[in-house]
Amino acid sequence: MxxxxxxxxxxxxxxxxxxxxxxxxxxxxxxxxxxxxxxxxxxxxxxxxxxxxxxxxxxxxxxxxxxxxxxxxxxxxxxxxxxxxxxxxxxxxxxxxxxIRRRNHFSQNARFDSLLSAHRGMHDLAKPLVRADFNHARDTWQWVLRLDREASLPLQLAALFHDVERLATEADRRVEHLSANYQRFKDRHAAGSASITGSILTRIGIDAQTCKRTVDLIAAHERYSEEDVELRLLNEADALSFFSLNSGGFYDYFGPDHTRKKIRYTLGRLGDRGRAHLAGVRMRHEVRELFEECGG
Ligand SMILES: [Fe+2]
Ligand SMILES: [Fe+2]
Structure with a gap:
């Protein structure tokens, strides 16, 4: 640590x-x-x-x-x-x-330790894309806690598990740039992550209410919402993690055209509170140029 x-x-x-x-x-x-x-x-x-x-x-x-x-x-x-x-x-x-593994009173306990272990156990860290997803999940969790130090257990779990569908579909190569309709692709990905997470949390013995709220958040995590505060936080944390941790690697993998599309999409998932944190985020100059081109 x-x-x-x-x-x-x-x-x-x-x-x-x-x-x-x-x-x-x-x-x-x-x-x-x-x-x-x-x-x-x-x-x-x-x-x-x-x-x-x-x-x-x-x-x-x-x-x-x-x-x-x-x-x-x-x-x-x-x-x-x-x-x-x-x-x-x-x-x-x-x-x-x-x-740093920041926690709050919902996550500073043995039950959350076992959830972290289960989450880690899903990841074959020898695969670079899986390692990147594992790091992004932990980073999104940390951004959630920075945006809201009182983040609920379902919100923290949703941050950790929100992208687990990629472990089944994009562990060896990414395919998102091949989709004809990006939002539809992302919605399917969100539904897949929600389904997998629901099974895992149920198997671990997480209560039905926590499980349902976590699953609902993950199912909608690719859609920014002003009405649902937790969904907004999840979107912002996910978007901040893209810019602070993943954007350089994303550019290297996908190139400028798909990165431009991704930046535009990701900016749409950031509210004022999330955007304020971008002042403390360094992006590589290629990414920064696209970011500015997209109005960031
Ligand atoms: Fe996602
Ligand atoms: Fe994500």
Whole structure:
């Protein structure tokens, strides 16, 4: 679990962060302790701020390094050469937040531990597309809790399980770009995820009411709603995870045309609260250009 952040300048010394940056980091990632340089351990993950800002970072390699460190236990994230300001720390924590594992009183218990285990057990993490889906699920869960610290159990479960249909249909290759009607494809995907999740939660012994609400949220998760607050949060969390974690890999896999379509679709799933978080999200320049072209 990511629990410490070290920020250093180009001379290797600890970098004092501006008060507004400190406030933003403490407010959004209260469990991540800002540590001095000597707290560094070789088990941690180091990221150069200049490389991060210039797209010189291999996003997939970074994600693998973060996941490996997370597997080993608690780890330190070190941001190097951060002389130009601490805002980069917020961007990097947004990228890595799946390893912070924020919870609330609905999810800080043994029952949720077993749900996390069941969710993980569905994923063959040796497959890159499945690994990407697993990370996206955990990241969406974290975005839900950031948007609403009181997120209900069904909403948290919906965030975790919302895309499990892809494990059956897109584990080895993606097909969404082949669909003639994108919304219809996404609605079918949502219905499939809802059906699979309903079976799993029932088998685990989750109560009928929680199960039904979770399934209903997942079945509708590809449709933004102003009326259903939880459905709106799920859409926004899912959309934020696309921009903060998945958009670079999506571009590499699908190319610019389908990424443009995906960005336009995803922007339609973001309300004002979700959009406000995009200020702390770094997108690769190719993605950023498409994002701006689409009115983001
Ligand atoms: Fe989905
Ligand atoms: Fe998703």
């Amino acid at each position: 990511l629990d410490q952040l070290i920020v250093t300048g180009s001379d290797g010394s600890g970098l004092p962060l501006a008060p507004d940056v400190m406030r933003a980091l403490a407010g959004q990632f209260p469990s991540v302790h800002l540590a001095p340089p000597h707290a560094w351990s070789d088990d941690g993950v180091a990221i150069g701020a200049a490389a991060w800002c210039s797209d010189a970072i291999d996003g997939w390699a970074l994600d693998c390094a973060v996941d490996d460190a997370d597997e080993r236990g608690d780890f330190v994230l070190r941001v190097l050469d951060a002389d130009r300001g601490g805002a980069v720390c917020l961007e990097i924590l947004n990228r890595c937040q799946r390893t």
